[in-house]
Amino acid sequence: MAADQRELREAPESTTVVVIGAGPAGLTVATLLRRCGIDCVVLERRSREYVAQRQRAGIVESRAVRMFASWGLADLVLGGPPHDGILEFRVDGESHLVDDRDGSEGPGARLCPQQVLVQKLTAACLADGGDLRHEAADVSLHDLTGDRPTVRYRSADGTLHTITCDFVAGCDGDHGVTRTAVPDGVLTAHTHDHGIGWLTVLADAPPPAHPLLAVSSQGFAAHFPRGPHSSRYYLQCPPDDHPDAWPDDRVWDALRTRLADPALVAGPITDRETFRLRSLVHDPMRYGRLFLVGDAAHIVSPMGGKGMNLALYDADLFVRAVRDHVRDQDDTGLRTYSQRCLRRVWNDQEFSHWLTRTVHDAGDDTDSGPFLRQLARSRLDRLFTSPTAAQAFAELMTGLDPA
Template sequence: MAGPDASHVQVGIVGAGPAGLLLARLPDLAGISCLVIEARSRAHIEGRIRAGVLEHETAQVLRDVGVGARMDREGLVHHGLHLAFDGESRRIDLHALTGKGVMVYGQHEVVKDLVAARIETGGAIVFEATDVAIADIESARPTLSWREGEARRSVTCDFVAGCDGFHGISRGSIPAEVLRVFERVYPFGWLGILARTPPASEELIYARHEDGFALLSMRSPEISRLYLQCAPDEDIGRWPDARIWEALQARLGAAVGGKLSEGEILQKGVTAMRSFVAEPMRHGRLFLAGDAAHIVPPTGAKGMNLAVGDVRVLARALERFYASGDESGLVGYSKTCLARIWRVQRFSWWMTQMLHRFEEDTPFDRRRQLAELDYVTTSPAAATTLAENYVGLPLDAGGHK
C-alpha cells in the first residue's frame, strides 16, 4: 500500500469524511493503491456530529467492507417512523411496506470505524494537510500536492477523487465554463441539540407544527438528538436551554405523550438548509463524490447515504478499469450518480415542504400541508412511496431496480 512519501498512487483522495474513507476502503480491498489527504485532524473528523440514519443498503455496504461489527452492536435498527401533525401522531411501518428498515448510527461513528480500519491495514492518511492543490486533471497524470508542516509534498495519480465536502477545493478545480450548479436555499435552518436524556420515542418523530418543524431522533438509548426549525442565521445565544425545551415540548406535543425528559444539553448549533447539485461530477481524471457534488436538506436523512451511493459506483468503475481496461463505468459515472441524486433531491425537497413552516404560506398552503400528511399516512400507496425512499433507493443503479 502506498505511503505518503510515494511518488505515485493510483487514486488520490481529497477528504477523509465518509465518502473519502469508504472510497479508500473499497479499492483497497481490490488491491488498488490509494492516498487520503485530509485538512483536519483525526480528532476533529471523528468528533463532528452529523447525520445518523443509515439506509438499509448503506448499512450492508459497511458490513460488506468489514466495518459493520460495532454498528451492529451499538446501532439501533428502526422499522418505522412517526409523522406528527394536527395534534396526533401516525406511524409509517417501513418494514411492512418495503421489507426493510434503517439503522440509527452516527456519521462520526462510521468515520471512526473507517479510520481505524484504514490504519489497521496500513493505509495512508495524511491529517492536517494544508495548502492542498489539484492540478492537471485533464492529463493522464493529475497531481495532488499539499503541505505537511514546512514540507511540500506531491504525488501523481491515475485519478483524483474529490470527497472534501461543499466547502472543499475539488469542485472548484473543474473549469467554470464546464460546471453547472443547481441550488435552492431554504428560508430556515435547524437548531440541533445533543442531550443526555433517553429518547422519548423508540422511533424518529417528524413533527409539523404551526410554530415550525421539530424532529426527535437519537444516538443511543441514553442520548437524544433533537431539532427545531429556526431562522437560517439564528443567534444561538437567543436560545437558552429552557427555551429550547419549551419549544420542543410544544412542537412534539402529543407525539411524545409527556415522555420528553429535559436532560443536560451536551451540544447545540444551527445548520442552514439548501438543496445543491453540481454537474458534471466528473471532468478529466477528477471525480466528485458526496457533499463536494451535492447537498440535500436533512429532512430526508440522505446526505451520507448519497455519498455512499456515489462511492459504490466509482469504486466499481475503478475496479473494472484496473481489471480489464474497461473505461465505461468511469465515463458513465456522473450520469449514473446524477439519476439517483435527483430522485433523492426530489424526496428531500418533498419532505421539507410538507413538514416546515414557510413564512410566505397562506392559510390555503397550511391546510394543503395537513391534507398531504393525512393522505400520506392513510393511503398505502402514498405511504409506500415515502417508505421506499426513506429506506433507500438502490445505491448504484440510478434509482432503478
C-alpha cells in the same frame, strides 16, 4: 541559501488514487479501494481526533447497509442497533406511526451516528494497509485533464509533498478545495434556498422510542437518537437566527410545546447551531480525472436523511469504476459515473424537497399560507391512511435505487 533555510520537500510519490477528505465519503472510498487491492492515499486537513468526533448524520439507510454487506463490511463498519423501521409523525399532538421498511429482503437500516461510522471505517482502512494522512495543509490539484494528475500538500511538520496519481476523489465537502480546482464554467450549479432555518441541538438526553417528526402551529420540530444516552433535536427558526437567541430554557420550552411532550426530559446541551435549509447539485460530477463524491458535488436538505447516504453510494460507484479500469481495462463505469450518480441524486433531492415542504407547510402557515397548509395536511393524511402512499414513502426512505 543555507540548507536549514530551504523549504523541505519530500521526493515525489505515486499512487493510483488520491482521496481528498477523510469523512464518511473519503474513508468509504479508501476502504473499498483497499478491499480491491488498489493503492490510495487519503489527505485530510483536520486532525484524526477532530474527524473521529464530528457529529452529523445518524441513520445508514437500508440500501447503504446492503452496499457495505456486498463488500463484506457491514458487520465491521456499522455500529449501533438496527433501525426498527418505525417513524413517528406527531401532528398537533396526535401520533401516527409509519413503517418505513419497503418489504424487500436483506438487512435494514442501522442507527449509526456519523462519528461511529468514521471511527470504524478508519480502523478497517488502516487494518487493510490504508494510508491516511491527517493535518494536510495547502492541498492543491494540478494537471487534472492529463494522464497523471498531481496533488501537492504540506504536512504538519511543514514539509511539502507531491503525489502523482491516476485519479483524484474529491470527498472534501461543499467548502473543500477539490471543486474549486475545476475551472469556471465547467460545472453547472443548481441551487435552491428553502427559506427555512433550523436550530440543531445535541444534548445528553434520552433518545426517543422512534425517530420523531412533529408538526404544529408553532413550527416544525424533530427528535432523533444519537446514541443510547444522547439525542439530536431540530427546531424550525428564522433563517437568519443566531444560536445565542436560543438559550437552554427557550430550547426546552419550544421542544416540549412543538413535540407535544410536556414531560420531555432535558439534559446538558453539548452543541447548538443554526443553518439555512438549502439544496445544491453540481453537474457534471467529474472533471478530467477528478471525481466529485458526496457533499463536494451535492447538498441535500436534511429531511429524509439522504446526505451521508448519497455520499456512500457515490463512493461505491466510483470505486467499482476504478476497479473495472484497473482490473479489466473497462472504462464504462468511469464514463458513466456522473450520469449514474446524478440520477440517484435528483431522485433523493425530490423526495427530500417533498418531505421538507410537507412537514413545514403543514404547520406554521405564516410563510406558506392556508392553501399550501391544507395541501400539505392532505399529503400527510394520505400517508397515514393509504397503504399505497405508505409503500411509496417506504421505498424512498429505504433508498429506492433508480440506477
